[in-house]
Amino acid sequence: MKKLLVLCAVGASMMFTGPVYAQGQNTCQLMDDMVALTGDPDLLPLVALLGDTVGLIEAFACAVADFNGGPPGEGEDLPHPNGMLDGAFEFGVIDELINNPTAYTGLASGTLPGQTVAGVTAASVATANEANFTAVGGILLSPAVLTIAFNLIDVELAEQELPLLTQVQKDKITVLLTNLVKVVSTYATIGDEDSVATVIWLGGVVNAALKLAILPTDPAAFTNTVPPGALSPDGDADGDGFTNRQEYDLYALAKTAEDYIDAVLDPLQPGAEGEGEGEGEGEGEGEGEGELVRILGTTPVQVGSRVELRARVVQGITALTYQWSRLNSEGTAFVEIPDEIGSSLVFDPVELQNGGWYKVVITYDDGTKAVVEAGSAPFYLQVVTELPVAGGIGVALLAGLCAFAGAVSIRRKK
Numbered sequence: 001m002k003k004l005l006v007l008c009a010v011g012a013s014m015m016f017t018g019p020v021y022a023q024g025q026n027t028c029q030l031m032d033d034m035v036a037l038t039g040d041p042d043l044l045p046l047v048a049l050l051g052d053t054v055g056l057i058e059a060f061a062c063a064v065a066d067f068n069g070g071p072p073g074e075g076e077d078l079p080h081p082n083g084m085l086d087g088a089f090e091f092g093v094i095d096e097l098i099n100n101p102t103a104y105t106g107l108a109s110g111t112l113p114g115q116t117v118a119g120v121t122a123a124s125v126a127t128a129n130e131a132n133f134t135a136v137g138g139i140l141l142s143p144a145v146l147t148i149a150f151n152l153i154d155v156e157l158a159e160q161e162l163p164l165l166t167q168v169q170k171d172k173i174t175v176l177l178t179n180l181v182k183v184v185s186t187y188a189t190i191g192d193e194d195s196v197a198t199v200i201w202l203g204g205v206v207n208a209a210l211k212l213a214i215l216p217t218d219p220a221a222f223t224n225t226v227p228p229g230a231l232s233p234d235g236d237a238d239g240d241g242f243t244n245r246q247e248y249d250l251y252a253l254a255k256t257a258e259d260y261i262d263a264v265l266d267p268l269q270p271g272a273e274g275e276g277e278g279e280g281e282g283e284g285e286g287e288g289e290g291e292l293v294r295i296l297g298t299t300p301v302q303v304g305s306r307v308e309l310r311a312r313v314v315q316g317i318t319a320l321t322y323q324w325s326r327l328n329s330e331g332t333a334f335v336e337i338p339d340e341i342g343s344s345l346v347f348d349p350v351e352l353q354n355g356g357w358y359k360v361v362i363t364y365d366d367g368t369k370a371v372v373e374a375g376s377a378p379f380y381l382q383v384v385t386e387l388p389v390a391g392g393i394g395v396a397l398l399a400g401l402c403a404f405a406g407a408v409s410i411r412r413k414k
């Protein structure tokens, strides 16, 4: 192990800052390239060394990967999903901000039509993402560490009387590792506690496999966006009062990643206040008005169950009337639901088509003169045929990473 500790120090002095991803970043593609490389004929000798665990890196396939819901709990092997697909969606937003920063420079102002708070600072996303790439891969991908790793692999290959690594193989291993670092470090740019905890947990796994402190395990090692967590599920990238998760629930399930990215970076989607709503200007979104009324309910719910959404009014206010509305299928306006004028909205039994965005508007006497209106923040009711089971990714990512980390630090057998 002494040798490896030395090489860690050497690596630190020759930090690999990596390719510049300023243009044309496509993290989803990097994920799929990485998966494809595990099946590359040139890397077959390595696969033979690792056994079939190398195939487990396929868990990073863009279409299915969702690993940033936090580290595994007791008795679990895999990071939790956060319910938002990583590749084309959470990473897709980051890619878009990096590839087209000038299109989004106004978001940080907080004064665009439809905005209630400041959105993400586009330039901060590129800065954070580069910094996080270096934080995760700076040592692991340094020429010194890679050279020594290749030598160690050669030793292993020689022992098994297999041909030593060719330059083509070395290049492909480097690409594979670079992609892995790129993908893992992008979780840190999402920036919420769970995403960062996932990166740190993955780093801990690699560190344990290498018996080295080569990947960061301190949240302070990572650079966040401005505002912090703006791209996380509870963040609001475009400052329109809808969290990223709410916009994901609205757009990602029924539409494409492009639709989601478009909406989550557009303060006028979904259904901006006053736009075709016909409720007058005084209504305001619930949050902007100090949240006089909000919708309480659980989501997701299982089809066929009884579901009740309740309007909760803050203390000191007595609602005179209630009117429930639902976002139309175009996502442009909330439309009043006829006869739904009670303090709760009940579906018994709830059907799939009842899923969607709901709002409630109350009227109350503000004590000075007229009766005024207050609207709740939108509530997304998700109706599913089967409630999701925790965990869910049936591939042992942990084992895959351990095996993979082992590939770059294969030790001489005694």
Ligand SMILES: [Ca+2]
Binding pocket: 065, 066, 067, 068, 069, 081, 082, 083, 084, 085, 086, 090
């Ligand atoms: Ca996710």
Ligand SMILES: [Ca+2]
Binding pocket: 236, 237, 238, 239, 240, 241, 242, 243, 244, 247, 264
């Ligand atoms: Ca938003």
Ligand SMILES: [Ca+2]
Binding pocket: 238, 240, 242, 247, 263, 264, 265, 266, 267, 268, 269, 270
């Ligand atoms: Ca939006």
